[in-house]
Amino acid sequence: MDTYIGELKMSDEFTKIENHSHALYRCPICGADAELWELDDERRGIFKFVACSRKEDRQLIEGIDCPLVFPEPTGFYRATQREAIRAWNEFAQAAEEARLIRNEIEGG
Numbered sequence: 700m701d702t703y704i705g706e707l708k709m710s711d712e713f714t715k716i717e718n719h720s721h722a723l724y725r726c727p728i729c730g731a732d733a734e735l736w737e738l739d740d741e742r743r744g745i746f747k748f749v750a751c752s753r754k755e756d757r758q759l760i761e762g763i764d765c766p767l768v769f770p771e772p773t774g775f776y777r778a779t780q781r782e783a784i785r786a787w788n789e790f791a792q793a794a795e796e797a798r799l800i801r802n803e804i805e806g807g
Contacts, residue, residue, distance in 0.1 A: 712739040716747070721784045726751040727794035733787060735780060746776040749787035 716735040723733040731753040738746045775790070777783040 713737070714739075716780065719780055719784075721780065722788075723749060723784060724788045724791035724795075726753065727791040727798070729753055733791075735784065738776065746778065747780045747783035748775045748777065749783055750775070 714737045716737055719735050721735070723735065725731065726733055729751060731751050733749050734752045736748050736750055738748065740746065775783065775786055777786055
């Protein structure tokens with residue numbers, strides 16, 4: 700019997716892409732560094748994605764798990780490194796802007 704995490708089959712191959720020249724925004728949820736990954740999904744093909752680096756220590760302050768350690772494929776998986784990084788950075792920037800607006804509203 701196959702084992703799945705969400706939509707991902709455990710036999711799929713994940714490879715961390717170490718040497719890339721693109722700037723990655725930090726995780727907008729927990730502030731950890733972000734990492735670029737490649738997934739070879741035997742059903743759908745090869746995808747690149749950016750994820751939160753906080754894997755060993757998933758429990759954050761106040762006991763919240765970071766949902767971006769293994770993001771859902773529909774949200775961040777892209778065909779190229781450049782597209783994956785752009786999607787992540789746009790999301791992270793929008794999340795940060797929303798947080799700043801929320802803080803301004805709550806504080807003001």
